[in-house]
Amino acid sequence: MKDITARALNMAQVRGVTYADIRIVTRLTQRLAVKNGKVEALEQAETQGLGVRVIAGGAWGFAASSRLEAKEVERVVAQAVAIAKASALTRTKDVNLGAPISIKASYQTPIKIDPFTVSMAEKIGLLLKADAEMRRAKGVKVARGEMAFVRENKIFASTEGSLIDQEIVESGCGIAAIATHLESGEVQVRSFPNSVGRHQQTRGYEFIVEQKLAENAARVGEEAVALLTADPCPSYDATTVILDSSQVALQIHESCGHPIELDRVLGAEAAFAGTSFLTPEKLGNFRYGSEVVNITADATIPGGLGTFGYDDEGVPAQKTDIVKQGLFVGYLTSRETAQQLNLGKSNGTMRADGWNRIPLIRMTNVSLLPGAWDVNDLIADTDDGIWMETNRSWSIDDKRLNFQFGTEIGWEIKSGKKTRRLKNPTYTGITPQFWGACDAVGNEQAWVVWGTPNCGKGQPPQVAHTGHGAAPARFRNVRVGVIK
Amino acid sequence: MLGETKIQELVNQVLALSKADQTEVLFQGVDAALTRFANSHIHQNVAETNTEVRVRVVYGKKIGVASSNDLSPEALKRTVDTARAIAQLQREDPEFKSLPQPQPIQPAAAFVEATANFTAEQRAQVVSVLCRKAKDKGLVAAGAFTTAALETAVANSLGVFAYHPGTYADINTVMMTDAGSGYASFAHPDARQVNAEALAREAIDKALRARNPIALDAGDYTVLLEEYAVTDLLDFLNYLSFSALAVQEDHSFMKGKLGEQVMGDRVTIWDDGAAADTIALPFDYEGVPRQKVTFIENGIARGVVYDTATAEREGRQSTGHSLPAPNTAGPFAMHMALAPGCTPKSEMIKSVARGIWVTRFWYTRVVHPMRVLITGMTRDGTFLIENGEVTRPVRNFRFTTSYLDALNNVRAIGDTTKLFYDDWSGAARRVPALLVDGFKFTGVTQF
Missing domain, CATH: 3.30.2290.10 (PmbA/TldD superfamily)
Known part of the structure; x- marks a missing residue:
């Protein structure tokens, strides 16, 4: 060869x-x-x-x-x-x-x-x-x-x-x-x-x-x-939601992972996947989430589906801060886009779906870092809310702002306890408002590096395999239950 | 392009290598190129040549499948051996009866030499027109232009041999200002039919009208869905409702409804893989000729599509809608059409007291399969209609609505149709615009 x-x-x-x-x-x-x-x-x-x-x-x-x-x-x-x-x-x-x-x-x-x-x-x-x-x-x-x-x-x-x-x-x-x-x-x-x-x-x-x-x-x-x-999920204009770790992983994927792809930010995907609300002037001074939100892109996590030695431009796998204590601080970059924004070297995220596709900027393992909460304590600390588990549908606009997710199952939380089972739960929001209302993240014991083997991007189409470390997390003032 | 003779030799070579009771060979070849542009210049420009054989072997009722894109004699033998080894580890499939027997297949003229030979320079010239027109108006152009030649052949040890060469050209563009965007696309077997000036005109007009949108409240609206949006309705009906497997597994609204009124009486939907006005493929991936299947006739449920496995389950014949083996997704309609009506879009607008003109949908996903309840966003040109006139752009909406309800609430159907090609699934669609009452917008975004 x-x-x-x-x-x-x-x-x-x-x-x-x-x-x-x-x-x-x-x-x-x-x-x-x-x-x-x-x-x-x-x-x-x-x-x-x-x-x-x-x-x-x-x-x-x-x-x-x-x-x-x-x-x-x-x-x-x-x-x-x-x-x-x-x-x-x-x-x-x-x-x-x-x-x-x-x-x-x-x-x-x-x-x-x-x-x-x-x-x-x-x-x-x-x-x-x-x-x-x-x-x-x-x-x-x-x-x-x-x-x-x-x-x-x-x-x-x-x-x-x-x-x-x-x-x-x-x-x-x-x-x-x-x-x-x-x-x-x-x-x-x-x-x-x-x-x-x-x-x-x-x-x-x-x-x-x-x-x-x-x-x-x-x-x-x-x-x-x-x-x-089961009872259908009720509708609320604003309530508390706790997402299980796999749903948090998809929330990261759609509302953080895609908008930090610098090729997309610079317009390369404008006609297909769209652009991004995280425009260059926001780097380093935009509040993406609350103080408990810390996100990294780390291609070196053992076992992560976005883990490798070198990307498809030959750049070594790296760990990059994306959101630090809620502040937006980093993009996923390639050699070319890093120069376009004067960011120095690529952080090694160019990945191709096989021999017949060009490398594009793709998520590696984009993860919400563990917080301090034991999951049982998190539920016990919630007076009134809904636990939502395992994604069933997902949709987000072409700048990655307005999203709506549905999960397979929900559980009503009353006075710190999971009570009745709920069917067809959905929630919707605007990305920075949603992450800004995150007030608790589960600890390392509840943290799982989920694999997403079906991430589509590019023309001709490419499917990437990405990883997302996540623990259950709590969000306040969330609109829930749009299905009538 | 290998051509029919070489491909027939190749598949015969594979059939001869197999000692199975029955053997099927699917050949798929592609010569495709795509020129992608953004920020009004070409930023990605690619070409691909690939050929693949997929072998399904049957020992009794045990089935194994292997594929390779290495066509060397050693690799072909290895592929057959792998399929055999897999079959031997397989459990018996009690429902399996046989691979399909040969049936006459009417060839469909779908190959255009000029498309197969379209060069990177020709594509760049078309793209240059779009970029120049955008710059002239102070806009930014993005999009993609694909030209492709495809060869599909199916052979089996029962005597099936089917070969089809085809081409397609598919171009789309988004034109952008700082405060809005517009869209246009075109698909056709002949790349020479692409009219860059017309595409630019359509997308630029939309983008200029779309500047500085206002936010409207979510709620139920009458909507004019342009053809770009309507194609999504057919995609989800196909995926969720119009396959025999969905009916057999009780998650299609068509279950038990054949002969009943399920949509508005102006709605007729069918699939026809040999139609002259689609991007044809006259047989399926088992080598069965594609029949024309009418799903909905004047709102009445008429039928669904079958592959061999789902057909045998009901003791009937496949309609020629199989996907490549091993297929867990069930039959799939690849050439759907919605019958046109008699109302020009301009007349639709005049008939609306207050409503929304939607250019296209984005990121649509299933919320409830039986109700065909879908959520998604509008994109690239969303406008308010007041008293019969398009008055101003509006911010993009999120909808959570039943496509089944939408097709029950059709007030008017466009008098022309537009062809689409989806390079993810290889499916073509032909649809008119629709005027629909009671479309449920459930949220609004910030642009």
């Missing part, structure tokens, strides 16, 4: 580029899915290819191919250069990447059990056991479970002299029970450990074992059925 990288970079230089990099990526994915006692999907997919990114005439070009052949490499390099020259037709100023970076290194996800060595039979057996447990609850219409495993090997090389190879391994799993009642038109779902299919980390099969799917399955089924007859 290193012959290919050297050849591609050499050919790019011969064609007059001022910068080029090449990534050769091989990704192996295994997916298992069961539903109602039946194995619905057993699949293994391999994809490999190379992507060449160049700057020529002061502008970007990128071309990619699945064929790792000498002649094809030549064609791809020529195509990337031709595309860059076409880009230059509308250039307003030359791309500036800042100081050159030359790193020779390797990185490998530390794992205990290679998930690809664990038999399919064991994996299927675990999923089917959980499936059967969920269906023990009368009224469960659909029980489903899934696992996913990824091994990505990638080589990055640049004309600045970098040569980095990495192996990233991910393991993920989840179960869900769906209960329906046709006459009332009610459909309720409970998921574990998280919704949207699964929870995932950069770890080996030991992660799957730790999730205890089968041990939690009966409760998941029972809660789905119980929700059919």
Whole structure:
């Protein structure tokens, strides 16, 4: 493979580029899915290819191919250069990447059990056991479970002299029970450990074992059925909400993680994903949240789904402060955007969804740091409010201000105790007002690094795998229950 | 592009490698390029060549699937071996009967040589027009222009062989001032049909009108939904309601409603993968010809789409709406259309005493599947209509409303339709604008 990288970079230089990099990526994915006692999907997919990114005439070009052949490499390099020259037709100023970076290194996800060595039979057996447990609850219409495993090997090389190879391994799993009642038109779902299919980390099969799917399955089924007859979440113009850690993780993802992507802030996503309310003049002087809100982007957290050795520009993984005691202090940056805002070096967040996509600024592990509260104390300290758990729907405007989330289940809190179960809970708000009303964050014991394996961005579309450390957190004066 | 002959050789090679009782090979090839612009210049400009084979093998009632984009003889053998090894570990699927038998497939003309050969320079020239027009008016342009050639082929050991080459061009732009934005998009199999001047005109006009919006209270409004917004209604009906799997699993409102009035009597919705006015793909990913399926006819529920698995469950034939194996999502309509009416948008506006003109929706998500209750935002051009005239821009709304209710409250349907292509799902949609009463806005944002 290193012959290919050297050849591609050499050919790019011969064609007059001022910068080029090449990534050769091989990704192996295994997916298992069961539903109602039946194995619905057993699949293994391999994809490999190379992507060449160049700057020529002061502008970007990128071309990619699945064929790792000498002649094809030549064609791809020529195509990337031709595309860059076409880009230059509308250039307003030359791309500036800042100081050159030359790193020779390797990185490998530390794992205990290679998930690809664990038999399919064991994996299927675990999923089917959980499936059967969920269906023990009368009224469960659909029980489903899934696992996913990824091994990505990638080589990055640049004309600045970098040569980095990495192996990233991910393991993920989840179960869900769906209960329906046709006459009332009610459909309720409970998921574990998280919704949207699964929870995932950069770890080996030991992660799957730790999730205890089968041990939690009966409760998941029972809660789905119980929700059919639960009271609907009441509507309040302003009440207290405690979000469980997985919902806090998604709240961070949507209302902090995306608006701090500097490419987005500078307009690169304006026609698709949108822009950001966190405009450059706010850096260092905008109150994003209350004093208890501390957020970092940390690509070095062991097991985080946004953990790696080097980003796809060859910049080392880093930890960056984003919000400190409520004050907005940092963006996610690339080499180019860091120069555009005179921020010095990139903080290493450029990630590509495989060989055929360019790297974009993506969340690494964007996390709300633990606070001081034991979760039981947090509930006991709340006179009147609603506990909301496990995301069911999420939506936010294109500057990341107005959001509305729904969760699978809610619990009314009265006089410091969880009381009745509530169905269809939703809450809505404006980002800085919401985080400004956060008055308590759970402690380290309740802190989980959730994995979000479905973050969409870019054109052509890319899916990123991001991590979010979070503990349950309390928010005051929240509008709840817009469903009539 | 490999062409039909080479692809047929390739899939035959894979079929010959398999010793399974039944084997299916899905080939998908793409040559795509996308020119993306922001701040009135091209900032991302990419091209991709990829080919993939996906092999489904059946041993008795055990099924395994493997795929690879390495087409070397060794990799093809490895893929077949992997699929076989997976099948041997699989449990029996008692519902499985057979892969599909061959059926006649009517070819659909959907390949345009000029689109397949469209160059980066040609795309840049189109984008240059948009950027220049924006600058002339003091606006900032952003957007993306895709041109792509696709090849799809399905073969199985029962004699199915289906091949389809297709192309599409898809362009969108957002034009922005400091205080508002406007949108326009266009999709067509032929990239030469892109009219940059017209797109710029539409988006710029919206952006200039959208400056300095006022905040209106949330509440129930009559809305003029432009085609950009209406396409979202079809997407969610497809996802939540119009698949046989959703009906079989009791989470579609169509369950038990066939033959009943479920929407306004002017509403007719169908799916037709071979239609001349879509981005056609005349067979599904099992090689079954796509039938025209009418979901709603004059408001009456008529049918849903099936793949082989959901069809066999009811003892009927697939309608040709399978996704690639292994498919846990159920059948999927890829060429939906909503029938046009007879009312121009200008006439719709004249008929509204007080309402909202919505250009498009953003970040729409399901709140309640059975009610098709959706939340989302308006974006890139939202205006107040008063006494039959568009009077001023308004801040974007959050809505939480039932799309089913919306289609029950249709007051008028546009007299023209617009084609859309979604490169996330590969689905095409053709829809008119709608005038809808009682649309529920539940919040307002700050711009």
